[in-house]
Amino acid sequence: MREEMPYGTEEGEGEEVGFPNNTHKRLVVVGYALTSKKTKSFLQPKLEGLARNKGILFVAIDHNRPLSDQGPFDIVLHKLSGKEWRQILEDYRQTHPEVTVLDPPDAIQHLHNRQSMLQAVADMNLSDSYGKVGVPRQLVVKRDASSIPDAVANSGLTLPIVAKPLVNDGSVKSHELSLAFDRYSLQKLEPPLVLQEFVNHGGVLFKVYIVGEAIKVVRRFSLPDVSKRELSKTAGVYRFPRVSCAAASADDADLDPGIAELPPRPLLERLAKELRRRLGLRLFNLDMIREHGTRDRFYVIDINYFPGYGKMPEYEHIFTDFLLSLVPAKYKKRSG
Numbered sequence: 001m002r003e004e005m006p007y008g009t010e011e012g013e014g015e016e017v018g019f020p021n022n023t024h025k026r027l028v029v030v031g032y033a034l035t036s037k038k039t040k041s042f043l044q045p046k047l048e049g050l051a052r053n054k055g056i057l058f059v060a061i062d063h064n065r066p067l068s069d070q071g072p073f074d075i076v077l078h079k080l081s082g083k084e085w086r087q088i089l090e091d092y093r094q095t096h097p098e099v100t101v102l103d104p105p106d107a108i109q110h111l112h113n114r115q116s117m118l119q120a121v122a123d124m125n126l127s128d129s130y131g132k133v134g135v136p137r138q139l140v141v142k143r144d145a146s147s148i149p150d151a152v153a154n155s156g157l158t159l160p161i162v163a164k165p166l167v168n169d170g171s172v173k174s175h176e177l178s179l180a181f182d183r184y185s186l187q188k189l190e191p192p193l194v195l196q197e198f199v200n201h202g203g204v205l206f207k208v209y210i211v212g213e214a215i216k217v218v219r220r221f222s223l224p225d226v227s228k229r230e231l232s233k234t235a236g237v238y239r240f241p242r243v244s245c246a247a248a249s250a251d252d253a254d255l256d257p258g259i260a261e262l263p264p265r266p267l268l269e270r271l272a273k274e275l276r277r278r279l280g281l282r283l284f285n286l287d288m289i290r291e292h293g294t295r296d297r298f299y300v301i302d303i304n305y306f307p308g309y310g311k312m313p314e315y316e317h318i319f320t321d322f323l324l325s326l327v328p329a330k331y332k333k334r335s336g
């Protein structure tokens with residue numbers, strides 16, 4: 001914790017800090033290591049402003065200086081790739097057990113492979129009166145693209161198939177997905193790949209954002225359904241752009257209620273709670289779809305670490321409350 005001057009004496013601290021006069025406050029210091037794109041989308045003025053009012057200060061981590069020489073931090077927030085950075089964080093966690101590192105690098109690493117990413121969902125086998133949550137059937141092809149047609153036939157996977165790079169490291173390439181209408185065309189793609197059954201879902205997906213215990217769901221436009229007729233008439237593999245990320249929100253669209261209805265809250269609560277535990281993560285989102293024609297059959301198709309929270313409604317309130325929930329009560333601003 002950093003000890004601060006009494007309220008009002010520090011330049012630029014403004015009138016909104018809200019600590020009583022003549023008392024010392026302790027700021028919760030959050031060091032962040034994010035790409036410039038992420039910093040821009042996440043650390044928006046409305047977040048920094050609200051955070052400051054609540055006694056939270058965001059400080060950029062300087063990559064040219066040892067982490068231990070910086071801070072002291074209460075929390076380290078990060079989304080950077082690379083082995084070197086992971087090692088720096090692991091060492092820092094060992095030497096600074098009092099600092100909350102969001103999230104542990106090895107837990108994040110688990111999401112860097114599209115096969116292991118969904119394993120926790122498959123293992124859960126979640127099914128209750130609110131619905132059933134699974135993952136689409138999938139097959140991993142490590143090498144040798146020429147083996148794909150036979151592998152697909154033997155696995156019983158049905159077409160169309162979504163081909164996704166096995167490695168999900170945030171690179172542009174790791175988001176280059178294709179939709180294949182016949183199994184022979186898949187030979188054109190470059191393994192390592194995950195081949196996943198395409199599940200018709202009415203062209204709308206649910207982004208389920210998780211911040212600690214908080215959950216927010218939004219609708220996004222997604223790939224349209226593929227009819228049997230269309231499938232029988234089409235061949236080839238088609239690259240498709242980053243639909244879910246680029247697509248406009250589908251929250252205000254005039255949609256078929258059977259497609260647009262959000263997944264039941266109790267189901268999401270259970271799913272999120274269990275995934276937080278199994279993945280050891282507190283900051284992630286899920287892409288979830290409802291099988292078209294069903295009311296309660298859901299699939300998780302993607303999990304992302306530290307996603308675009310800037311697009312989550314009320315993220316600034318949710319995130320600041322979450323950060324405060326991580327520090328001991330004595331540091332929190334007293335209300336009233």
Ligand SMILES: Nc1ncnc2c1ncn2[C@@H]1O[C@H](COP(=O)(O)OP(=O)(O)OP(=O)(O)O)[C@@H](O)[C@H]1O
Pocket residue numbers: 136162164174175176177196197198199200201205221222223242243244245287289301302304
């Ligand atoms: N099994 C599937 N069935 C139907 N549609 C799918 C399936 N898998 C992916 N999609 C569609 O393709 C989009 C991209 O897939 P996915 O979310 O796995 O990729 P990503 O590159 O990890 O995306 P993000 O930008 O969310 O990280 C999904 O948002 C959805 O529209």
Ligand SMILES: O=P(O)(O)O[C@H]1[C@H](OP(=O)(O)O)[C@@H](OP(=O)(O)O)[C@@H](O)[C@@H](O)[C@@H]1OP(=O)(O)O
Pocket residue numbers: 037038041079169170171207244245285304305306307308309311
């Ligand atoms: O671009 P945004 O900030 O919105 O966030 C996207 C984020 O990009 P960034 O972390 O590089 O910024 C992506 O991460 P990488 O796969 O590239 O690691 C991935 O998590 C997307 O799902 C996020 O979009 P969302 O799922 O929230 O729509």
Ligand SMILES: [Mg+2]
Pocket residue numbers: 244287302
């Ligand atoms: Mg996705």
Ligand SMILES: [Mg+2]
Pocket residue numbers: 302303304
């Ligand atoms: Mg993803």
